[in-house]
Structure formats: structure tokens, C-alpha cells
Amino acid sequence: EIVMTQSPATLSVSPGERATLSCRASQSVRSNLAWYQQKPGQAPRLLMYGASTRATDIPARFSGSGSGTEYNLTISSLQSEDFAIYYCQHYSNWPLTFGGGTKVEIK
């Protein structure tokens, strides 16, 4: 099983600032990597797939990068609606696994 580790667990950021979230896989996932956003009481929403392709209707301030075992999600200028928990997920093989999440909170 591929273990996904996200860091930091919590990121305190001021509105308008840049945020970079990290996701590390215990072995290469060959860019088979997705990012999700989840707000309290809501279902997750797909942000990014293939490590760097934005999903439908996702704003351009979200970008993804990385390869092999190391991946990042960057939010270029945080808006109020971006404060949430973010999860990475690999789909390189079975079982699919998620990272533990990074909470982006208002500083």
C-alpha cells in the first residue's frame, strides 16, 4: 500500500497570501495524483488530477506540480472561500489512498 503524507497538518495564511501544500508518496505514483478541497459539513470537491490538471470550474489561482513521490498544491492568492481542508489521493494502483489532509486556516 502506498502511504500518502501531507504537510503541514495546519497552515495559517492571511487572505491574499500564497499557500503551498505538500504531499509525499511512499513510492512513485507517476503523477497519478489528485487534490481535493473539503469544507466543513460538505463533500470533497475535486481540484486537480494528473498532478497538475485543474478540474472543471477550478480557478486558475490553484496549481499543482510535482512528480515521482513529491507533489505540491499552490494557491496563489488565498480567497476567503479557500479556507478548508485539502487532501491528496494517489491512483497509481490498488488500494487507492488519501493523505491525512492539510487544514488551511485564516491567520
Next chain:
Amino acid sequence: EVQLLESGGGLKQPGGSLRLSCAASGFTFSTYAMTWVRQAPGKGLEWVSSISVSGGSTYYADSVKGRFTISRDNSKNTLYLQMNSLRAEDTAVYYCAKDRITTGGTDMDVWGKGTTVTVSS
């Protein structure tokens, strides 16, 4: 509008059984793999099970293998999760999700609102 609506959650005693359903609408259900993901209270997301378009291939997390069975009825646009031998650690919100591409084993681009399963005596 693409929509997934879960139902069937509730309170069950340890050892009991429950069947979750997920009604799909707004897309051609029979052409997409489908997935169940759960989230324990205050915890992160955990993949539970996935099923291929035809239902001929199924995949399970080790934590539920042998106890849960995923299935689908393409004529009814409905996904199911039969949950047997329930344990306290199965307590979670269960989300039904559509795989982004038809072959499955990928990310999930449409999610239901979830149904809550509580296992407690």
C-alpha cells in the same frame, strides 16, 4: 445536473448489517466506474471500495474486505454497498463518488452529500 444521492445510513449494533444505496442522475451511469469513500468523525478520507462499469471487477480496502460488498444496477442507475459484520470503527459518513474516467481506478469528480453510519451498542 450531475447528482449522486446516498441513502440507507443509520444506527446499527456491532455485528449487524446495512445496505447503502446511491442513486445517480444527470450522467450515463452505466459508462463510469464508481467508488465509496468514508470519513470517520473528525478524521480524513478513506477509500472503501470501487466497482467497474460492468460490475465484473471490484476492489476493496483491507479494512472492509470480506465484510463489505459493492455492487451496481445499471438499469436502475444505482450503486450499492452491502455492509456486514459491522464494527464500531465502521462509524463514518459514507460518500458515493463517480470516477472521472470510465475505466476507473482514478480520481473522483462527482460526490454525493454522504450518508451517516453509526455502529454502537
